[in-house]
Amino acid sequence: MSSGVEAIKWESDHLELLDQRLLPGQEVFITCNTSSETASAITEMVVRGAPAIGVSAAYGVVLACRDAYDEYSVSWKTKIDAALNELANSRPTAVNLFWALDRMKRLIESLPDQQNPTVALLNEAKNIHNEDVDANKLMGKLGAELMAESADLPFSVITHCNTGSLATGGYGTALGVIRHGWKHRIINHVYADETRPWLQGARLTAWELQRDGIPVTLNADSAAAHIMKQGDVKWVVVGADRITANGDAANKIGTYSLAVLARYHGIKFMVVAPSSTVDMSLSSGDLIPIEERTAEEVTTIQGIQLSPEQVDAFNPVFDVTPAELIDAIVTEQGVVLKPTLEKMKALLG
Numbered sequence: 112m113s114s115g116v117e118a119i120k121w122e123s124d125h126l127e128l129l130d131q132r133l134l135p136g137q138e139v140f141i142t143c144n145t146s147s148e149t150a151s152a153i154t155e156m157v158v159r160g161a162p163a164i165g166v167s168a169a170y171g172v173v174l175a176c177r178d179a180y181d182e183y184s185v186s187w188k189t190k191i192d193a194a195l196n197e198l199a200n201s202r203p204t205a206v207n208l209f210w211a212l213d214r215m216k217r218l219i220e221s222l223p224d225q226q227n228p229t230v231a232l233l234n235e236a237k238n239i240h241n242e243d244v245d246a247n248k249l250m251g252k253l254g255a256e257l258m259a260e261s262a263d264l265p266f267s268v269i270t271h272c273n274t275g276s277l278a279t280g281g282y283g284t285a286l287g288v289i290r291h292g293w294k295h296r297i298i299n300h301v302y303a304d305e306t307r308p309w310l311q312g313a314r315l316t317a318w319e320l321q322r323d324g325i326p327v328t329l330n331a332d333s334a335a336a337h338i339m340k341q342g343d344v345k346w347v348v349v350g351a352d353r354i355t356a357n358g359d360a361a362n363k364i365g366t367y368s369l370a371v372l373a374r375y376h377g378i379k380f381m382v383v384a385p386s387s388t389v390d391m392s393l394s395s396g397d398l399i400p401i402e403e404r405t406a407e408e409v410t411t412i413q414g415i416q417l418s419p420e421q422v423d424a425f426n427p428v429f430d431v432t433p434a435e436l437i438d439a440i441v442t443e444q445g446v447v448l449k450p451t452l453e454k455m456k457a458l459l460g
């Protein structure tokens with residue numbers, strides 16, 4: 112089983128990102144030579160998905176420090192704050208961004224001022240990247256095995272947004288569970304919500320699953336209740352952008368509705384995310400900053416005006432699913448069933 116497409120690549124002295132705005136029509140890589148270009152690529156959704164944002168930001172730190180050392184030599188550490196802040200301000204909800212920046216900052220503090228930091232920081236960014244792929248493969252196994260215990264095999268699942276190799280260092284979170292579940296004949300079919308307004312499901316998940324030969328049916332988000340009523344879907348499986356200490360999980364807008372629908376239909380709900388997505392400093396999902404993007408993402412599709420001009424539009428791009436609607440949170444450190452603060456603390460400290 113492949114780890115899927117390689118969407119984030121370090122090439123000798125720069126970062127290359129597969130431009131996810133153009134998929135599936137065009138496969139074009141854009142070059143980031145500076146941390147500022149990396150921050151823009153994150154804001155503009157060239158790269159998206161919580162773990163992928165964290166990995167890209169780590170490479171952005173490499174570029175920031177390399178350039179500061181080239182220009183300012185031994186005082187490089189005093190010249191990187193603006194670049195690191197720009198990366199931190201690129202998107203607000205996915206905590207993987209801040210987790211990766213903190214990890215890079217800890218290494219920066221430990222490096223001597225006289226040393227060119229590029230090699231050490233690049234190694235750390237590559238570690239973050241590779242560890243994410245390893246975590247995804249482990250979560251894929253843990254999540255699919257949990258699913259296998261719950262129902263007659265094989266069955267369909269429904270997923271939301273894109274959680275595959277495009278959204279991560281590689282392989283995927285929820286999509287990693289799907290890849291493992293398909294390989295082991297636990298899952299035989301995937302319903303992919305199209306995921307308005309940015310269409311991550313239609314453009315990215317359908318593309319990734321087709322490339323791997325995994326049977327996928329695309330549906331409008333509003334078809335989910337009708338699909339669940341048919342009876343062949345046994346699990347909803349999604350990723351997360353931030354999970355709080357009590358087990359609430361922020362993910363792409365529309366995830367919360369799926370969780371409510373799943374509970375009504377007796378379908379189980381699984382959140383798959385590495386421990387870098389868990390924010391134990393926040394006590395509940397009410398405290399997660401929810402990104403709002405431009406009205407144009409709702410009033411237009413790929414530049415075509417859908418609504419009347421100037422209509423007011425609200426575009427929150429994440430929502431929070433309360434822990435009580437979640438049957439399992441799968442991390443690389445283990446599984447939390449029916450999450451509570453006590454169970455989250457026991458597993459993730």
Ligand SMILES: CSC[C@@H](O)[C@@H](O)C(=O)COP(=O)(O)O
Nearest residue numbers: 159160161272274278350351363
């Ligand atoms: C492994 S990805 C988990 C989440 O990051 C994913 O479901 C999601 O909501 C992505 O949102 P996006 O706005 O596309 O960055």
